[in-house]
Amino acid sequence: EETLLEVKNLKKHFNVRNGVLKAVDGINFAIKRGETFGLVGESGCGKSTAGRTIVKLYDATEGEVLFNGENIYKYKGQKLKKFNQQMQMVFQDPYASLNPRMTIENIIGEGIDIHGLASGKERKEQIYQLLQDVGLNSEHAGRFPHEFSGGQRQRIGIARALAIQPQFIVADEPISALDVSVQAQVVNLFKKLQRERDLTYLFIAHDLAMVKHISDRIGVMYLGKMMEITTSEKLYSHPLHPYTVSLLSAIPIPDPEVEKKRERIILQGEVPSPMNPPSGCPFRTRCPKAMAKCAESMPEMKEVEPGHFTACHLY
Numbered sequence: 651e652e653t654l655l656e657v658k659n660l661k662k663h664f665n666v667r668n669g670v671l672k673a674v675d676g677i678n679f680a681i682k683r684g685e686t687f688g689l690v691g692e693s694g695c696g697k698s699t700a701g702r703t704i705v706k707l708y709d710a711t712e713g714e715v716l717f718n719g720e721n722i723y724k725y726k727g728q729k730l731k732k733f734n735q736q737m738q739m740v741f742q743d744p745y746a747s748l749n750p751r752m753t754i755e756n757i758i759g760e761g762i763d764i765h766g767l768a769s770g771k772e773r774k775e776q777i778y779q780l781l782q783d784v785g786l787n788s789e790h791a792g793r794f795p796h797e798f799s800g801g802q803r804q805r806i807g808i809a810r811a812l813a814i815q816p817q818f819i820v821a822d823e824p825i826s827a828l829d830v831s832v833q834a835q836v837v838n839l840f841k842k843l844q845r846e847r848d849l850t851y852l853f854i855a856h857d858l859a860m861v862k863h864i865s866d867r868i869g870v871m872y873l874g875k876m877m878e879i880t881t882s883e884k885l886y887s888h889p890l891h892p893y894t895v896s897l898l899s900a901i902p903i904p905d906p907e908v909e910k911k912r913e914r915i916i917l918q919g920e921v922p923s924p925m926n927p928p929s930g931c932p933f934r935t936r937c938p939k940a941m942a943k944c945a946e947s948m949p950e951m952k953e954v955e956p957g958h959f960t961a962c963h964l965y
């Protein structure tokens with residue numbers, strides 16, 4: 651399988667009033683064409699910033715993002731425009747991300763216009779088709795965002811992203827703001843569209859339960875760093891990093907026999923400020939397995955088993 655996107659030592663630091671905020675601090679991973687890569691971590695761990703840097707809404711402080719083998723930060727002119735067409739973002743808040751004064755038709759049509767993909771009757775037909783593809787219909791085209799439910803608005807956000815025929819979509823917590831009852835429907839919609847359109851996803855979420863069913867592989871972030879990467883299956887059945895184990899502990903298991911046997915880690919305290927992260931392993935202030943050397947150096951990401959990577963001194 652061919653690699654579509656490769657993230658190499660990516661850093662995004664922000665200069666803020668009291669110093670430097672290292673939101674993303676040297677992460678590495680690759681996503682294959684047609685794959686869904688889940689990016690998970692508590693809020694403030696840098697996953698949204700990583701997503702935005704990968705679609706070039708932010709410039710990187712350091713490192714590279716290779717898309718089809720080319721460094722996206724070197725794109726200019728026509729190449730940049732083409733790249734902007736191939737990558738799209740779906741945002742967390744379907745209320746805030748749709749312009750309340752625009753009709754659905756114009757919200758979805760905006761990208762078609764910018765990239766000159768269609769006009770007139772053809773543009774209208776494309777918009778109607780997109781509405782249908784996301785589970786809405788042409789009668790919705792003339793309406794405004796406030797006339798829709800949260801789940802419908804997220805469908806509109808997805809149709810807008812699809813309008814310019816991207817290859818790659820970064821979905822930043824696209825179901826977190828939705829009612830539990832509609833979350834599964836929207837996840838299923840993402841899956842259906844992926845099959846139909848050969849899409850590749852970076853799917854960001856704050857809890858592991860949400861990404862389990864959509865992700866092929868998952869990366870776990872903590873304080874701007876990557877802690878573990880492996881297949882969705884392995885991450886659940888055989889997590890290695892103590893932080894991943896703690897995240898999984900928070901998900902209830904319905905089977906009491908399994909529940910009894912599993913290792914539980916209940917996290918103490920809050921995530922430290924990314925302005926002032928702990929020395930060495932950033933997780934050490936909350937890690938029940940921390941050792942002296944955890945304060946001294948940041949563990950390297952190691953391939954502990956084939957395709958299973960973790961950054962922890964226990965391995």
Ligand code: SF4
Pocket residue numbers: 891892893931932933934935937938939940941944949961962963964
């Ligand atoms: Fe815990 Fe040390 Fe591993 Fe960090 S490196 S997760 S502190 S054991």
Ligand code: MG
Pocket residue numbers: 693694697698823
């Ligand atoms: Mg976020």
